[in-house]
Amino acid sequence: MTTLRDRLRNAFFQVPLLGWFFGTLTAVFLERFLGTPVAEALGLAKIPVLFGCDIILKDPQRAPGAVAYVLVIYVLPILCVGKLTASLANRLAGRLLGLSAGLSVIFHLALLYAGLHVWSEVSDYRILTLKLTLIAIMVTLSLNIINGYMGEFSCSHPGFMALGAYAASVFNLTFFVNHKLFGPSMLPAGLGPFMFPLALVVGGAVAALGALAIAIPSFRTRGDYLAIISLAFMFIVKSMIENLEIVGGPRGLSSQPDWADLPTVFTWTVICVWIINNFVRSTLGKALNAVRDDEMAADAMTVNTRRTKIVAFLFGAFWAGVAGGLFAHVLRYVNPSTFGIQKLAEVLAMVYFGGLNSVYGSIVGAVSLSLLGEALRPLEMFKWIIIPTLLILVMIFRPTGLIAFREFNVLHLIRPKL
Amino acid sequence: MLHVKEMTHDFGGLRAVDRYSVEIRAGQVRGLIGPNGAGKTTIFDLITGIYKPTEGHILFDGREIGGRFPYQIAAMGLSRTFQNLRLWRHMSVLEHVKMARYSKIRYGLFGAFFGTPKRQREEREIEEKAFGLLELLGIGHLADQAVVNLPYGAQRRVEMARALASEPKILLLDEPTAGMNPEELIQMMEIIRRIHDEFGLAIFLIEHRLKMVMELCEIIQTLVFGQVIAEGAPEEIQNNPRVIEAYLGKEAVQ
Numbered sequence: 136m137t138t139l140r141d142r143l144r145n146a147f148f149q150v151p152l153l154g155w156f157f158g159t160l161t162a163v164f165l166e167r168f169l170g171t172p173v174a175e176a177l178g179l180a181k182i183p184v185l186f187g188c189d190i191i192l193k194d195p196q197r198a199p200g201a202v203a204y205v206l207v208i209y210v211l212p213i214l215c216v217g218k219l220t221a222s223l224a225n226r227l228a229g230r231l232l233g234l235s236a237g238l239s240v241i242f243h244l245a246l247l248y249a250g251l252h253v254w255s256e257v258s259d260y261r262i263l264t265l266k267l268t269l270i271a272i273m274v275t276l277s278l279n280i281i282n283g284y285m286g287e288f289s290c291s292h293p294g295f296m297a298l299g300a301y302a303a304s305v306f307n308l309t310f311f312v313n314h315k316l317f318g319p320s321m322l323p324a325g326l327g328p329f330m331f332p333l334a335l336v337v338g339g340a341v342a343a344l345g346a347l348a349i350a351i352p353s354f355r356t357r358g359d360y361l362a363i364i365s366l367a368f369m370f371i372v373k374s375m376i377e378n379l380e381i382v383g384g385p386r387g388l389s390s391q392p393d394w395a396d397l398p399t400v401f402t403w404t405v406i407c408v409w410i411i412n413n414f415v416r417s418t419l420g421k422a423l424n425a426v427r428d429d430e431m432a433a434d435a436m437t438v439n440t441r442r443t444k445i446v447a448f449l450f451g452a453f454w455a456g457v458a459g460g461l462f463a464h465v466l467r468y469v470n471p472s473t474f475g476i477q478k479l480a481e482v483l484a485m486v487y488f489g490g491l492n493s494v495y496g497s498i499v500g501a502v503s504l505s506l507l508g509e510a511l512r513p514l515e516m517f518k519w520i521i522i523p524t525l526l527i528l529v530m531i532f533r534p535t536g537l538i539a540f541r542e543f544n545v546l547h548l549i550r551p552k553l
Numbered sequence: 554m555l556h557v558k559e560m561t562h563d564f565g566g567l568r569a570v571d572r573y574s575v576e577i578r579a580g581q582v583r584g585l586i587g588p589n590g591a592g593k594t595t596i597f598d599l600i601t602g603i604y605k606p607t608e609g610h611i612l613f614d615g616r617e618i619g620g621r622f623p624y625q626i627a628a629m630g631l632s633r634t635f636q637n638l639r640l641w642r643h644m645s646v647l648e649h650v651k652m653a654r655y656s657k658i659r660y661g662l663f664g665a666f667f668g669t670p671k672r673q674r675e676e677r678e679i680e681e682k683a684f685g686l687l688e689l690l691g692i693g694h695l696a697d698q699a700v701v702n703l704p705y706g707a708q709r710r711v712e713m714a715r716a717l718a719s720e721p722k723i724l725l726l727d728e729p730t731a732g733m734n735p736e737e738l739i740q741m742m743e744i745i746r747r748i749h750d751e752f753g754l755a756i757f758l759i760e761h762r763l764k765m766v767m768e769l770c771e772i773i774q775t776l777v778f779g780q781v782i783a784e785g786a787p788e789e790i791q792n793n794p795r796v797i798e799a800y801l802g803k804e805a806v807q
Binding site: 432 | 601603623624627628632633635640641642643652653654655656657658660661662664665666672679715716718719
């Protein structure tokens with residue numbers, strides 16, 4: 136067994152990220168042009184929408200067909216193309232990196248986006264799942280700043296998301312849409328898509344303002360205060376929105392303009408990951424770790440601990456607000472009950488499952504739990520047994536999460552592997 | 554440079570420090586000895602702003618620092634180490650030393666968020682300085698290690714390098730040789746001498762091991778129950794009957 140594992144590892148060890156992207160692109164194009172005939176040949180009604188999971192769980196008789204489909208369309212092409220183009224991809228990656236690191240990163244991101252775009256075009260369900268997964272990455276990462284990097288325990292992220300979602304929605308509905316609650320549009324609707332980033336930033340800023348209300352009283356001392364105050368904050372925001380008739384009250388707010396398309400969500404996720412990763416790797420950001428590990432020592436080493444904590448908390452809240460704004464515009468409907476305790480459990484699970492103090496971890500946690508949640512959907516009730524069990528197992532065997540305390544070094548990721 | 558005047562501190566009804574005064578001039582090496590629980594560490598905590606003195610004044614370069622936040626006092630040039638090592642367990646050696654330059658960082662949040670060229674430049678400068686300090690203390694080869702993996706003596710050195718990184722004028726060392734074997738003790742004395750010569754900074758030293766204070770310090774104070782019972786050059790302290798009494802008991806004097 137070990138020899139087989141070693142041989143597999145040796146065979147694919149030299150494939151750089153670029154090579155895997157080539158493989159993925161091949162696979163998604165293959166699915167696009169040959170997906171339907173292959174699926175029919177394997178006895179499936181249509182292209183399995185999420186790697187065949189739904190078919191396997193709903194209709195076990197067709198499981199072999201679904202597995203074969205995944206093998207033929209995804210696994211084999213990715214492995215073969217990855218392996219075959221390895222030397223070419225290595226040379227290309229080396230050349231790009233030599234030219235300019237920024238250019239190389241952008242090239243990789245473009246390939247990643249192309250892969251996701253072609254993959255998701257197959258069905259609306261895929262587009263929606265992908266967008267929500269990207270938003271989950273932003274929310275998880277922003278909570279990881281507070282619960283992971285800073286080591287406090289905050290429960291208010293759904294509240295921040297709600298503030299961001301409503302603020303961005305109200306902004307857009309007031310200025311660019313003829314709405315029954317907010318009257319006729321004040322600016323030409325054509326301007327809207329260009330102002331969408333501003334709307335999201337407004338959402339983030341409102342969330343950060345809400346965070347300030349928590350931060351000022353609860354960062355005077357250390358301990359469980361933040362957990363309690365932030366939990367209360369979440370409920371206050373929820374019931375406040377439920378009682379604000381001007382934004383629709385418990386019925387929610389709808390008809391947001393359809394500006395959160397896949398490129399927009401993808402771009403914002405990339406910007407979010409980039410900025411947060413920049414921050415946590417700087418000495419100013421590492422101060423969070425110092426405060427977490429020993430606040431007194433941090434203080435004695437010239438770190439302004441209170442300011443550090445407040446800034447990080449507002450920063451995390453800002454990104455939760457931006458994610459909330461995107462969330463509202465992806466669904467084009469928000470409702471206060473979305474941002475309750477269940478959302479909180481979901482986000483906390485993603486943070487602790489993926490790994491504390493780690494950008495990798497947050498990405499892995501958000502993607503795996505989002506996709507798992509979708510994949511296990513046919514199981515209905517049992518989904519809520521399987522996912523928590525998984526979480527408990529992770530907590531037992533890796534108490535800090537799957538990929539904790541690992542630095543996310545993009546240049547390391549994209550370099551050629553010779 | 555540092556002038557503590559009649560500083561008193563009460564913990565509830567307990568007077569931990571009683572009208573304590575000291576004056577430290579630039580480049581001076583001073584020692585503070587005394588039995589356990591005499592209030593030595595409390596004095597350090599008061600000077601570095603962790604506690605606020607009940608009464609009295611602490612002047613640093615002529616400015617009152619009593620009641621300021623610890624990070625402000627540290628940034629002014631008063632750095633310390635801790636008796637029971639306070640290292641950050643998830644951070645590397647290099648990150649420890651870089652962190653102590655926090656107050657000198659000028660790139661701000663904007664630089665931190667967007668990775669501006671200014672930030673890259675500053676981070677590189679900080680890193681070079683940190684490496685220099687680590688080399689000086691003989692732990693340059695450990696820069697990328699996590700501190701929790703290091704032996705005790707090396708952890709002490711990391712703490713020392715971290716305290717020096719903020720470019721202090723006075724370094725407060727709280728029992729730098731606690732828990733060390735004789736060999737490590739001699740190395741630590743060598744290090745303290747080296748940093749004193751290299752940076753010309755004043756050192757205020759709490760120590761249990763008399764050998765070390767006697768060799769390093771110009772003036773020594775003896776503290777018992779929060780009060781200074783003797784102050785003077787090492788030889789005077791060594792032969793002072795009250796000091797011997799405090800350390801060894803009354804019978805030993807008789």
